[in-house]
Amino acid sequence: MTQDSDTVAQEASPEERLRIVPLGGLGEIGKNCMAVEYGQDILVIDAGLMFPTSHMLGVDFVIPDIRYLLERVKRIRAILITHAHEDHIGALPYIIPHVQVPIYGTELTLGLVRAKLKEFGLAGKAAYTTIEPGRPFEIGAFRIESFRVVHSISEGVGLAIHTSVGTVVHSGDFKLDQTPIDGKNTDFLKLAELGENGVLVLLSDSTYADRPGFSLSERLVGKTLDHVFSRTKGRFIIATFASSLPRIQQVIMVAHKHMRKIAFVGKSLIANVHIARDMGYLNIPAGMEVRQDEIPGIAPEDLVVLTTGSQGEPTSALTQMATNNHKWVKITPGDTVVLSATPVPGNEELVLRTINQLYRLGAEVIYTVTSKADTGHDSGGLRIHVSGHGSQEDLKLMLSILRPRFFVPIHGEYRHLVHHASLAREMGISPERTIIALSGDVLEFDSENGRVTDHVDLEQILVDGGSVGDIRRAVLRERYHLAQEGILIPVVAVHEKTGELLASPEIITRGYIYARESNGLIEDAKQIMVETVGRIAGAGAPDINVLKNCLKEDLQRFLYERTKRRPLTLPIVMLVDSVPLSVGQELLRRDSEVL
Template sequence: MSHPHPELSTPAPLPNGALRVIPLGGLGEIGRNMTVFEYDGRLLIVDCGVLFPEDNHPGVDLILPDFEAIRDRLDRVEALVLTHGHEDHIGATPYLLRERGDIPLVGSKLTLALLDSKLREHRLRETVHHVVKEGDRITLGPFDLEFVAVNHSIPDALAVAIRTGAGTVLHTGDFKMDQLPLDGRITDLRSFARLGEEGVDLFLVDSTNAETPGFTPSERGITPVIDQVFRDSEQRVIVACFASHVHRVQQVLDAAYAHERQVAYVGRSMVRNMGIARDLGFLKVPPNTLVDAKELAELPPQHQVLISTGSQGEPMSALSRIAQRNHNFVHIEEGDTVLLASSLIPGNENAVFRVINGLARWGARVVHKGNAMVHVSGHASAGELLYCYNIVKPRNVLPVHGEMRHMIANAELARATGVPNVVVAEDGVVVDLVDGVASVTGKVDCGYVFVDGSSVGDVTESDLKDRRILGEEGFISVIVVVDSVTGKVCGGPEIHARGNALDDSVFDEIKQPIIDALDRAVAEGNTDSYQLQQTVRRVIGRWVNQTHRRRPMIIPVVVEA
């Protein structure tokens, strides 16, 4: 990705009385959200999330923000503020706490409850918690924090106003302006306006839907569609959605109750998260509606509803296993209805359509965003963003949370409303607020940190390149035995190919050129086994490329005998 500030160097020390903003993730991508605020020698972190890998990250489980820029100053961190409970905002927290386990955590009741279950999975001990709600104000070191209710696709989301001696920052978190939310908790525009009257020096604004005109539809618009799906279904209904989408699950539970069906959750994260939401009062389960999945299987199909994870086609999710007919106890039958009640995250389209085709093959009717209004976004569209800029009237704007095109669209909206100064940055680009004006002052390194199994940060871009080559081109192994005294080839070359269409017999014509090249190398005094391996790699690599138009990974082994 091209960088808007390619020439930047390490920022100079922060001037006295200035505020520094260091985005370590979430600017230029949707995920991995993490922003560090520095004032008076102290740090405040807002969000610490993960990015989910795409097809060009083979073998990677998660992608984390790079903590290197603050690793030597973690003792100065006053707190980690979490705006809401989605994985792209809380998922990397356990990895940060491995580096300093006593960082205080600040967030709403549901957000911290969801995080606690994650910390237990990572076997991390309890940390200091500050449970906050909208309207609360707390002071942590030089940071005075005020929390504002915002509406999103998960309950209990908060925006945060950060007051410092350098000025006031308002960070929206992820938000939209649903005027009829299912839980009745709207984005508190009165507080946005009040903060605007006080003076917002820097406004960090969710950019995800900045390219979408108008207003994001209300969550309530989906209710009649879900009801119609239940009315039309003569057999079992399977609903797939995000394991954190409490509002969507609430709609399904209500529809199931109205149509005299019983519901079971499938998928560990769904069972866990909805249990937490119910215990805290965010999910209202109608009487005699929820049963265990094995109990549900004993009911007639027309009384069954399954709520499952896997709406993004994740290979190990419940829905993918159902589509492949290898789930333990859920088997798709002719006439079942599957409702994919979520958006398509960019990059996941092929995986999702693979699941849809698998379900359709077994006779299921699949209802998804492409053929019915079964999902609305959790992010503010352009009309809502304009509304916010006009209410808050900020002096400076820094678009956050989005790919570059989203942030540029958001910046254009801000400028259109008359915002005097708009800064578009990417991960690692440092923005300082000095004397009320925000400007780019440097850049810190912050690449991707890959989690692969139990290893964190051990996998490099070079490793991923090797994996991609192996996955796409296969590999060729070449074993040659040379005489340790004369350097002459006395065994082989033995050549084997895997993962491509090359038969071992095609290599007969290249064996003699390899021997000749090794003889020449030895005659020139190159007897080091590494140099001889490089000779083998060059000869066979050039031949495979010219003859078969392939660039496989070549693994040469030269053995001295």
């Protein structure tokens, strides 16, 4: 952030300042969570997860570090959810046990939140308050209005949080689509009213701040699907995100137009579809839906299968189909598979692997190969996906309507935040009033001033199965090391008093070299071990830790000279009084079987 000291007015007392503390989502994609503080009250906006990077081996996802909230838990009044995507609600099951406050959201959002908490046995641990866009409500020192925005999931909202210092507007995830599928447009009248009355701070979605133009309308995907259905007679299998309800509705509408039945495949997709249908947010014509077990009995030209797996996830339904392992859906020549999503950065290899497997089974595949292509075209010019995030012109229009005194770009990697800040300058917001903040920064505002005043140290809280927060960076480094270099376990049995070697050294390797084809290397490494033990034995009774360290150092030096690789080396030293050679070999054999 830059701050013009000449423009700083008399500062307010601490209790009159507004504090905003992002705990995730700034400088990164996902893990959206933010604390807004005024007086003795705190609001939490969103509680999302982040998908792991390729280096986070074995990690399922990452959640925000909420120690800052736990230290102030008695001041937290509510959690406000802007919409029900995983990067905004995915961390709730890990937060609610510690922060039991009401959850506010629109009707559909709360329906999906309840279902998520129910999976963890937590549905009864929270109170739920439904908010209606346009109807203000109060929580502690805050007066709050929600306003409707268009996104790739229905019932998303932005928030206007009013305090005596000024109004904070949180955009939520949005794009300014003028023709949304559900007919519920962004509330431009409310935005104009907020801009007219004055906005102190705008916190705005930056995910697509580097994309020129306006983001495309969701309806264009429906037109593409209609065109593809018209020219293709076989079975359709369409993969998309389980939460993309507007996309799902379009698939249903087009399938119905072409007199096809529809089957939903994938646990999360089925759950979301049935929740949205029961709440009136999806329209499925009577008699159109068929169960998974009915799929084999329906003629291909009469069926559409809507499935999860657009990101090539290894356990997803589409991946099971591509590997011929799905119970009910067997890919056959004549099938057309549509990947109605772009790969999330880092998933490209998984997606392409799935596509190749589908082609091998004889399917025709329509796909977008790069996440860059949010024009939504595949190689054949078909628009099969559009984003739910606003591009540069959407973002500029939001800025021009609200005209905030201060601007903070949120929800994006650092480059997205910088691009968005540049757009704000184009729209007349001075650099002194544009704050590029990161997760953990503490922002303070009064009616005239705004700046970063402090920073909260945040850790990556990694979720690995049932383990939450126990996986540290050192563990990830070891996993990455194992994946890249393999492991080598040298085993020696030495006399506990003299340190002399009692049996021939053994070496166990996994993921480093193929031992049967590397006898020379292994034998030379064993000789290094003999020399190391002999050197240490000359000093009298052995110190087991010293011997382990020496074995590790000597072997790593030797192995790097020979192979230019550094396997994770974990020496095993057995101190015994006297062990017959056969017993030592049996111990080594058992160790080998365990490994």
